[in-house]
Amino acid sequence: MSQTKKIEDFNNIDISPSQISLAGRFIGATMIVAGTAIGAGMLALPMTSSTAGFRDSTFLLIAMWAFMCFMALVTLEINLRFGKGISIAGLAEKAFGRFGKWMASFGMILLFYSLMAAYITGGTSFLKTGMETVGGRPISFGLMAFLFTIGFGYFVNSCTQAVDYANRFLFIFKMIVFVIMISLLMPFVESENLVGNTGNANALWIAMPIFFTSFGFHGSIPSLINYVGPNPRTLRLVMIFGSLLPLVVYLLWQTTTLGILPHSLIAGFGEENNVATFIQHLNTVTKSSVLGWLTNIFAFLAISTSFLGVAIGLFDYLAEIVKTKNTGSERLKISMITFLPPLFFALFYPDGFIMALGYAAIALSVLAVLMPAAIALKFRSLNSFVSYQVPGGKILLALAFLGGVAIIIIEMISRF
Numbered sequence: 001m002s003q004t005k006k007i008e009d010f011n012n013i014d015i016s017p018s019q020i021s022l023a024g025r026f027i028g029a030t031m032i033v034a035g036t037a038i039g040a041g042m043l044a045l046p047m048t049s050s051t052a053g054f055r056d057s058t059f060l061l062i063a064m065w066a067f068m069c070f071m072a073l074v075t076l077e078i079n080l081r082f083g084k085g086i087s088i089a090g091l092a093e094k095a096f097g098r099f100g101k102w103m104a105s106f107g108m109i110l111l112f113y114s115l116m117a118a119y120i121t122g123g124t125s126f127l128k129t130g131m132e133t134v135g136g137r138p139i140s141f142g143l144m145a146f147l148f149t150i151g152f153g154y155f156v157n158s159c160t161q162a163v164d165y166a167n168r169f170l171f172i173f174k175m176i177v178f179v180i181m182i183s184l185l186m187p188f189v190e191s192e193n194l195v196g197n198t199g200n201a202n203a204l205w206i207a208m209p210i211f212f213t214s215f216g217f218h219g220s221i222p223s224l225i226n227y228v229g230p231n232p233r234t235l236r237l238v239m240i241f242g243s244l245l246p247l248v249v250y251l252l253w254q255t256t257t258l259g260i261l262p263h264s265l266i267a268g269f270g271e272e273n274n275v276a277t278f279i280q281h282l283n284t285v286t287k288s289s290v291l292g293w294l295t296n297i298f299a300f301l302a303i304s305t306s307f308l309g310v311a312i313g314l315f316d317y318l319a320e321i322v323k324t325k326n327t328g329s330e331r332l333k334i335s336m337i338t339f340l341p342p343l344f345f346a347l348f349y350p351d352g353f354i355m356a357l358g359y360a361a362i363a364l365s366v367l368a369v370l371m372p373a374a375i376a377l378k379f380r381s382l383n384s385f386v387s388y389q390v391p392g393g394k395i396l397l398a399l400a401f402l403g404g405v406a407i408i409i410i411e412m413i414s415r416f
Contacts, residue, residue: 022228022229022231022234025227025228025229025234026228026234026237026238028227029224029227029228029235029238029242030237030238030241030242030245031242032220032224032242033217033220033224033238033239033242033243033245034217034242034243034245034246035171036216036217036219036220036309037214037215037216037217037242037243037246038245038246038249038302039302039303039305039306039309040118040119040122040302040303040305040306040307041210041213041214041216041306041357042214042246042249042250042253042302043122043278043279043299043302043303043353044210044214044353044354044357045057045061045207045210045211045214045250045253045254046253046254046257046258046261046278047278047354048203048206048207048210048211048354049061049203049204049207049210049211049254049258050203050258050261051203052203052204052206052207053203054193054194054195054254054255054258054259055194055195056204057204057207057211057254057258058251058254060204060207060208060211061211061247061250061251061254062247064208064211064212064214064215065215065243065244065246065247067212067400067403068212068215068216068218068243068368069215069239069240069243070390070392070396070400071218071368071369071372071373071400072217072218072221072239072243072368073236073239073390074372074373074376074390074397074400075088075218075221075368075372076221076225076232076235076236076239076388076390077376077386077388077389077390078091078372078375078376078379079091079221079222079225080225080230080232080235080386080387080388081379081386082094083230083387084222084225084226084230085221085222085223085224085225085226086222087104087222088104088108088218088219088367088371088372089101089104089105089108091104091371091372091375092104092371092375094375095374095375095378095379096374096375096378100371100375103366103371104366104367104371105321107363107366107367107371108317108363108367109317110359110360110362110363111360111363111364111367112310112313112314112317113314113341113342114356114357114359114360114362114363115306115310115356115357115360116307116310116311116314116338116339116341116342117341117342117345117346117349117352117356117359118352118353118354118356118357118360119303119306119307119310119342120145120148120149120307120342120343120345120346121145121345121346121349121350121351121352121353121356122299122303122353123148123152123300123303123304123307124141124144124145124148124346124350125141125277125350125351125353126279126296126299126300126303127144127147127148127300128141128144129280129296130296130300131144141347141350142347145343145346145347145350146343149339149343149346152304152307152308152311153311153335153338153339155308156308156311156312156315156335156338157315157331157332157335166308170301170304170305170308171305173301174298174301174302174305177294177297177298177301178249178298180294181291181294181295181298182252182253182256184288184290184291184294185256185260185286185291185295186256188256188259188260188285188286189255189256189259189260190259190260190262191259193258193259193260193261193262194255194258194259205410205414206414208407208410209357209358209361209362209407209410209411209414210354210357210358210361212361212364212365212407213357213360213361213364214246214250215243215246215247216360216364216368217242217243218364218367218368218372219313219367221239224238230387232387232388236388257282260282260285260286261281261282261285262285279295279296279299282295283295283296311338311339314338315334315335315338318334318337318338319331319334322334322337342356358411358414359411361407361408361411362407362408362411362412365404365405365407365408366404366408368404369400369401369403369404369407370401370404370405373397373398373400373401373404374401376390376397377394377397377398377401380394380397
């Protein structure tokens with residue numbers, strides 16, 4: 001998935017929303033949606049869809065965008081019933097009581113830890129490869145995992161502002177590198193690699209949960225409502241255009257990677273879960289040292305920004321649950337709870353990048369599809385006045401709910 005924004009980071013801006021024009025808030029909110037979605041998850045797109053074929057995976061990518069955009073509008077609808085942004089756990093409690101709240105809370109914990117595990121495994125694989133290239137000797141994966149976690153975990157343990165500044169720099173740098181990288185990769189694209197690989201239907205089922213996760217920005221919707229204000233028309237455009245930008249970026253990434261890699265290499269990617277190895281295959285085909293550095297830098301930056309965003313969200317959420325004080329010793333305790341479980345996963349499953357993202361898809365399906373659809377169905381049955389309602393009626397909501405269940409089943413079948 002892409003990176004998670006902490007609500008407090010956004011609401012603690014010194015300038016109040018009323019001091020910013022509606023156009024300015026629209027642009028800012030749209031960029032937050034795009035920035036939240038675009039992250040390390042995009043690295044897994046060609047890895048999981050390479051054997052499915054470019055044409056079919058493109059259709060699937062567009063379908064997942066439409067599905068997640070629709071669910072974002074549903075989340076917007078249930079928030080606007082109260083005229084402000086409310087967390088999914090708060091909405092679940094209003095609709096289904098304490099049981100709904102705990103179900104949503106469990107989903108949030110699972111989502112955070114799954115994403116953290118994916119980013120530690122992916123980031124460590126790049127750090128290990130880079131250090132081995134420079135030093136000329138093999139290095140322990142475990143050692144690199146500790147260095148990656150401690151290095152970026154330092155910012156999280158320090159304060160939210162430190163994470164904010166580090167993330168801003170890395171994200172801007174990441175997008176600059178992406179534009180340059182795509183411009184240089186395009187000449188290597190071979191049309192026969194895109195047209196000739198028809199793929200197979202079974203590979204699409206495997207790719208579906210990963211494509212689904214790559215459009216996950218729904219956790220930031222409550223803060224966007226509080227920032228923009230309860231303006232249905234503006235917020236609807238924010239969700240649509242903000243999610244369209246990741247779609248464009250993903251289509252460009254799919255076109256370049258699948259268009260460059262020959263079928264002989266693509267055949268092995270279905271079983272290869274090491275993201276650093278995938279980038280090495282891409283660099284081998286281009287035979288360009290400059291492109292090699294750019295793709296590795298971009299991939300590492302994508303994982304790093306995603307890691308920081310998710311880590312601060314998990315850190316603050318755990319601190320809220322534990323109700324701890326904001327002291328150095330207490331922050332260290334929360335850091336241990338935040339980083340040790342996903343670090344242990346990385347140590348036991350060093351190639352578990354795709355596996356962890358798959359588990360994240362299960363949690364995201366609960367939080368972004370099942371819960372919002374069920375809450376919307378419950379609220380619509382009350383027949384109370386609403387300022388905004390997504391077209392399609394209860395039938396479309398029910399179909400969306402079934403779609404979320406299908407994603408969970410597909411992921412569980414593929415894992416077990």
